[in-house]
Amino acid sequence: MEEIHILFTGAGRRIELINAFREAALVLNKNLKIYGSDMILTAPSLAYCDFARQTVSMHSPVYINNLIDVCKKDRIDLVIPTIDTDLLVLSENKARFDAVGTKVMVSSPDMIRVCRDKNNTFKFFDRCGLKSPMPADDWRKYKLGYPAFIKPKDGSSSINAFKVCNEKELELYAAQIKDHIVQPFVEGREYTIDIFCDFNGRPISIVPRERIQVRAGEVLKTRITMDEIMIGEAKKICDAFKPCGSITVQLIRDDKTGEDHYIEINPRFGGGAPLSMKAGARSAEAVLKLLDGEKAEYCDNIADGAVFSRFDMSVCISEGKSSIKGVIFDLDDTLYSEKEYVKSGYRAVAKYLGDTAYSDRLWSFFESGKPAIDELLGELGRETDKDAVLDVYRSHKPNLHLYDGVKEMLIKLKSRGIKTGIITDGRPEGQHNKISSLGLEELIDDIIITDELGGVQFRKPCDIAFRILQNLWRLPASEIVYVADNPAKDFQAPKQLGMRSFYFENTNGLYFSKNVEINITKATNIFELEKWICQ
DSSP states (O other): OOSEEEEEETOTTOHHHHHHHHHHHHHHTOOEEEEEEESSTTOGGGGGSSEEEEOOOTTSTTHHHHHHHHHHHHTOSEEEEOSGGGHHHHHHTHHHHHHTTOEEOOOOHHHHHHHHSHHHHHHHHHHTTOBOOOOBSSGGGOOSOSSEEEEETTOOTTTTOEEESSHHHHHHHHTTOSSEEEEEOOOEEEEEEEEEEOTTSOEEEEEEEEEEEEETTEEEEEEEOOOHHHHHHHHHHHHHHOOSSEEEEEEEEETTTOOEEEEEEESSOOTTHHHHHHTTOOHHHHHHHHHTTOOOOOOOOOOTTOEEEOOOOOOOSSOOOOOOOEEEEOOBTTTBOHHHHHHHHHHHHHHHHTOTTHHHHHHHHHHTTSOHHHHHHHHHTOGGGHHHHHHHHHHOOOOOOBOTTHHHHHHHHHHTTOEEEEEEOSOHHHHHHHHHHHTGGGTOSEEEEGGGGTSGGGSTTOOHHHHHHHHHHTOOGGGEEEEESOTTTSSHHHHHHTOEEEEEOOTTSTTOOTTOOOOSEEESSTTHHHHHHTO
């Protein structure tokens, strides 16, 4: 698969999970595009996606139609739900997504219903031969002693879940929770088992971890605990459940008896699942391999005993106003026309091949969206010359020109004491030749060619080059603006760092696309930048 498109629904705050997939793509050298959907475009995780899509409420009768339209338009390969709300409706409509070429990583409707009703969950654990605190679905019927535990029958995230010490407290909380269950309270240590399976329910990783500190149902501090008893019990659950993708199982190990009491299953990536991945569970990598038709092997090289602690962080969703003291530019199609470079390269190739007319032929292939050099060499029967021709193209000395007025704008910025920089991707030799031809060494304070930092993995949207310039300039991120033309990769890193952004909607650029959905300042004239900075 040349490019993998994954959509996370209800993306909300799931930044760790999104970053885990980004890192997996880097490790496997996969070309991954991450899409995130939410009801509102201010959800923090959307700043970490390549593309954000606004959808209707998951409770809306048109939610599935809305989501299918997104999947068709964006050629989504896989939908990964992140919250309980849409699990059942997605599971019930998997066939409709299959019809548009999109897989949905969610278990069967029957198993989702098992998880959503705590009475059914208890019965499921019992069928697996596992202990589970027997629930009563009416507080008046509860006779198993105190302390007890009351919670919603279909609840999640520990919302409205309470420990009660006597019948009076139980009656009080029961009045607040309309559809509830009551169970004996088990004193002991709490654990979560992160389980990941392939699309057929075969386990790829099983990682138990102790829940040392929890807030609002999500773990803040956890210890990896590769307990063989828990792993064996998890395999029993997998045999009966046949999960599609990720499930998290919660249990309490009784302090007195050492027995495990299973209490809950969440058939999705839990909030702490990325911590298991950090410990060695290669769940995100397995997803990418499976989508590419590769086999994912069982992973047992887990950092037993590792302790992880989580924290909150902020991301700028909507930019305010502040004075600008540094401007970072993209190069290609931002300061000059990349088509001019392409034509220059074709002239060099045509000269090498012995006929200047070939440059027009190459350009016609390029305009029709074909691999120009391959097509021409095929026509000439000179396919064996490809490496030499590519070398000519990449190493030629181009004759380029800055867009009209760009030189004057850069001089004005520097005269006002505003730092200027360039961050550009590409082969170093070619980018250096462009920079030299354009005379940018004399106009720009600092230039970074990302490939020179150590390879293509440092290309945008990697944030390393942006951090280097920020540290070099000693400026807060809010006082730096990034100017670029490609919304597919250019703006994720500066946005995550808190920099401001200016989208040059270059209608003649190679990456121009109509109706781009992007929540940043944009203009079709780069000279609007100067006015914007001086507001």
